[in-house]
Amino acid sequence: MPSYRIQYSKKGPARYVAHLDLMRVFERAARRAGLPLAFTSGFNPHPKFSFAAPLAVGVDSEAEYVDLELSDVLLPSEVAKRLSASLPAGIAIGEVHVVPENRPALMTMVDRAAYRVEGRLSGTLTDAELESAIGDFLAQPEVFVERKTKSGQQKRYDIRPGIFAMSGTVKGDIIFLEMELKSGSSGNIRVDEVLSALQEKLPLLLKAGGFAVSRTGLKFIPRESVD
Amino acid sequence: MDILDRILLEVQKPARYAGGEWNAVCKDWDGVKVRIAFAFPDVYEVGMSHLGLQILYGLVNSRPDSLMERVFAPWPDMEEKMRENKIPLFTLESRRLVRDFDLVAFTLQYEMTFSNVLNMLDLAGIPLRAGQRAGNYPLVIAGGPCAFNPEPLADFFDLFVIGEGEEVIGELLDAYQAGHRRGLAREELLLALARVPGIYVPSFYRVDYNEDGTIREVAPVRQEVPERVVKRVVRDFDRAFFPVRPVVPSMGVVHDRIMLEVLRGCTRGCRFCQAGTIYRPVREKKTETLLKQAAGLVGHTGYGEISLTSLSTGDYSRICPLVTELLGQHGRRGVNISLPSLRVDSFSVKLAEEVQKVRRSGLTFAPEAGTQRLRDIINKGITEEDLMEAVTAAFLAGWPAVKLYFMIGLPGETMEDLDGIIRLARETLARGRSAGVPPGRLRATVSASSFVPKAHTAFQWEPQSTLTELKEKQAYLAGRLRGRGLVFNWHDVAASFLEAVFARGDRRLGSALEYAFRLGCRFDGWTEFFSFERWLEAFRRAGLDPSWYAYRRYECDDVFPWDHIDTGVSKQFLALEHKRAMKGGTTADCRLGACMGCGLCPGLAVEPEFAGGNGNAIV
Structure with missing residues (x-):
């Protein structure tokens, strides 16, 4: 059919x-x-x-x-x-x-997802400062977050390998971030995990909870590698 | 990102507040003359399962001069965020403030939503008491079954609509506009509206009490208003407005299917049942009408299930041809039929067999009482043989489980009646075993709710059993309804007690309700939020004794707080029914031919309407 x-x-x-x-x-x-x-x-x-x-x-x-x-x-x-x-x-x-x-099922072909994040800053930040903070963030070999397992236990999980790209700009008191994250049935990174980890590198600059997040695209595993 | 959208990211199930569902109507605010907010005092999933909302929403929005938008009680997590961020109550369609509407119309389905009514008014920034709403505040109005004893809420509402809404809503909108054009002040506007039959404006009635606290009289204080407000009944039910484009929620709700109302009213005459009085007479839609509405509904909603709703769908005179036709027309497209209210007989099981291919869940029957003697007292016209035939038929047809609904604390109940419940449950299991249901799957679930005396019923004179008695009875059943295949469910007796207080309450209860709201009572119908302690504190502060209301046995000639609300069924008839009940005498269904003299048809100049034919012929 x-x-x-x-x-x-x-x-x-x-x-x-x-x-x-x-x-x-x-x-x-x-x-x-x-x-x-x-x-x-x-x-x-x-x-x-x-x-x-x-x-x-x-x-x-x-x-x-x-x-x-x-x-x-x-x-x-x-x-x-x-x-x-x-x-x-x-x-x-x-x-x-x-x-x-x-x-193959659509779900198994998803590889990466691109996101755009918009948030309001609670202080001043220049593009250069943002760039350097993102640079520091991505330079980390590991970025651990706490995840809950199905049985309800806390587990440390390294999200760094699933962060493929990140960039950002500032316009007035609005910050824009773009990121490309691992997605699909073989591992999934959530935007809010990345944002809360990033906040440690940008202390006090991002107002918590006020992010508007958009998924701008999904990338699939190239056809030849699944066929 | 606006503040509301930010909050929606922080609450559970934000779809409750998002709107934008299929068939939701967003009309131009300035393009209409009257704007109504339909307020449902419970959470979205419950409110969106209410057919009355869909009827009035469709009806009002079909008028070019009016619009209706929806608002539900925000779940406590959302309420907290709204209060924290000073966001007043808003409607789903346009996110406008509820207080900017001309009318705010609550539906009162259940006494335990009353605290939510006050909370919603408070969240909307509308003064709680009608007397404090001078000036530009909306008219706060209500309808629904609990409006048949409106007195506990009399201080909070500008007016109540008594009875069926399909016709009177239009008259209300017309009268409102006419009053507005004439520039009437609030009180004069209410006076004009009070002339619409079925509209009760409580501030135009004075309540006098006797020294013992009972009511001496409820009398009009303005000569223009009627002494008794008579309920509205839709004249031609078959042709009454019925929405074929109901709002289709995007999230799961309690009744997530097409609700096709096949008939209204029930004349079986169970003596505890308020719906049996207030929705009289019985009126069935024509089969052709139902088929047409079903086709429209399937096409406009995309639902995969049609539920044939009414107080007793098995009573529809052409039920078999209707079901056969519906299956023939829609079955191939993956649309199922469901029957939510089954009579206790094998015919109903055959019908369920016809429509339900999946038999995962059980069939539900409501014998209500455990012995024939008590079933005669309550006039539940079924026998033990009926029940046993029905459960046997269900087991033979492949259902492994049945649910049996009973009431405890009914007038005249003895321990034998409780033993009767236990015996019926065990006998049901025995029938299941004989029918060959695998022992691991065989189940009889017994639910026992507590009897609540309701206004306008034959038992309105009767006291409720005490909390202690009810608890003891529950414990008695729980101790004996044990063993393989038996499940026993019961309800919180404290909630039933409060339900009884308000069901037969008077105007003085308003202050207890307001204290309860101030003390934080919300969502009292939800066990996780209900606090009996808080309620008792509210009654203490109001200086009222709730047991005086719940446990009161009224004398035959006592005046009830709701005597000025006229259902068309005479108080004399109910008194006679009460007397018959105490002697264990039964009363037949007037559907069978003979008039039982309830007074409705001559009083309201109405007649039962039947679709004709013999529905009990098996397809």
């Missing part, structure tokens, strides 16, 4: 939709759109959606991906058109294309 890879953005009120609720939002949208959904077999059939990478609640995104299987062939543009008209405020469909059969 045909599969479609759907790119969408998630902003405005939709950025508060939790990852686990997204499936429900898309299922209902697809039904409103009259798309011929393919269902899993078994006693409790559900439609075959597969999301690329969970997005934290409250984070905007410009480029999310979901794979959807249908029971009939439709033109990708038709899927895009129908879904666009049926999604709640803040979710907008970008490109849709057909996924060839037997491709």
Whole structure:
């Protein structure tokens, strides 16, 4: 049955939709759109959606991906058109294309995610000072954060290998940061972990809790390495 | 980033406050004449499961001259952030302040939400008491089942709407606009609104008390208002407004499915049941109407489940053809049907079998009492054979578990009735074993709630059992409903006690409620927030004894605090029902033909409406 890879953005009120609720939002949208959904077999059939990478609640995104299987062939543009008209405020469909059969699950192909962070400074900071603080931060061989394991225990975890790039600028009292972090089923670094670790290098300069975070893109493992 | 969005990152489930759901309506604020905030005094997930909200929201927003937006009680974590950052209560659609609306309309579904009503007014920056709202504050109004005894909340509301909202809401909006055009001051505006049938403005009524604290009289202080406010009943229920574009939440809510109301009212006449009185007469929609509404709802919501809702859906006269048609039209698209209220009979089980392919959870039945004698007292017209046939049918059809709902503390209850509950539960398990349910999966869950005497019922004269008695009865059951396959659930008796206090309360309770709110009472329906100690302190400060209200046995000719609210069912009929109950006599359902003389149809000039046909023919 045909599969479609759907790119969408998630902003405005939709950025508060939790990852686990997204499936429900898309299922209902697809039904409103009259798309011929393919269902899993078994006693409790559900439609075959597969999301690329969970997005934290409250984070905007410009480029999310979901794979959807249908029971009939439709033109990708038709899927895009129908879904666009049926999604709640803040979710907008970008490109849709057909996924060839037997491709690995979308989730296993995600490698990195790019983020943009905007926050208000509580003191003055120059671009040069910021650059040097980021430099110091990235120069650390290890950056440990506390993570909770599934059993509820605290565990130290080195996030440094998962931070691939970081840069920033200051405009007035607003600070902008860009970063590229490890994402996907083989390891995931959260923006808030990076921000709280960075605050140690930029003491008192970032006001806690006031960051607007956007995911600007997902990078996939190059096709040849999975095929 | 604005402050509200920042706060939303710091609270649990921010989607509760975000709005933007499918079918949410954002109208131009300046393009309408009347703006209503619909206020639900519980959390979003509960409020969005309420069909009445969807009906009124759709109805008001379908009028070009009006808009309605929604607001729910913020969860305590959100309340804390809002107070800390001085963010007043706002609506989801436009994030406008609730106090900027013309009307703030609460629905009163449950007594234990009353503290949330006060908290929401306070968060909105609206003075709690109607008498302190001179000038530009919104009119604070309420409807819903608890408005049928509005007295405990009389000081806090400008007006109450008694009965069904579909017609009176339009009349209210018209009268409000007319009053506004004429430049009426607040009191004159209320007087104009009080002339709309079904509208009760408590400040126009004076309450006189006897020396023993009982009510002598509730009488109008203005000659323009009616002595008794008669409930509103939708004339042509089949053609009444029903929303086919309800708001579809993006987060999980309690009832996360299409709610298709198939009929309204129930005339089975259970004597403890307030809904049976206030929603009379029985009116069924035509099957064609329901099919049309279902098709619209499936297309406009995308839900994968249609729940056929009512007080007793199995009573719908054309239930089988309806279910068959719905499955035929929508089943292939992965849309299921569910029946939330099953009668205790094998027919209902066959029906459930028809619609439910997955049998993971159990079927629920409500025998309410453990012996035939007590079931006759409460007029629950089912027998032990009915129940045993029903559970056997459920087990044979593949359900491994059943839930049985009972009430404890009913008038006339003895230890034999408690033993009856235990016996029925054990007999249910025995039926399961004979039906071949694997012992590891077989389960009978018994839930026992505590009887709460409610206004406008045959038991309104009866006292509630004391807290001690109820606790002892729970312990008695808990000690005996043990063993493989048995599960016993019960409710906090303190919450039931307070429910009883307010259900039969009078105006004086307003001060206790206000103290309770000031002491921090919130979300009293949620065990994690409910504090009986705080409530008792509130009553002490108000100088009121809550047990006087809960444990009071009224005399037959006593005046009730709610006697000026007219449900159409006569007090004489209820008194007769009370008398019959005490003798163990039963009363038939008027659906079967003979009029039982409740007084409703002649009094309100209405009639039951049926869809016709014999629904009990199995498909």
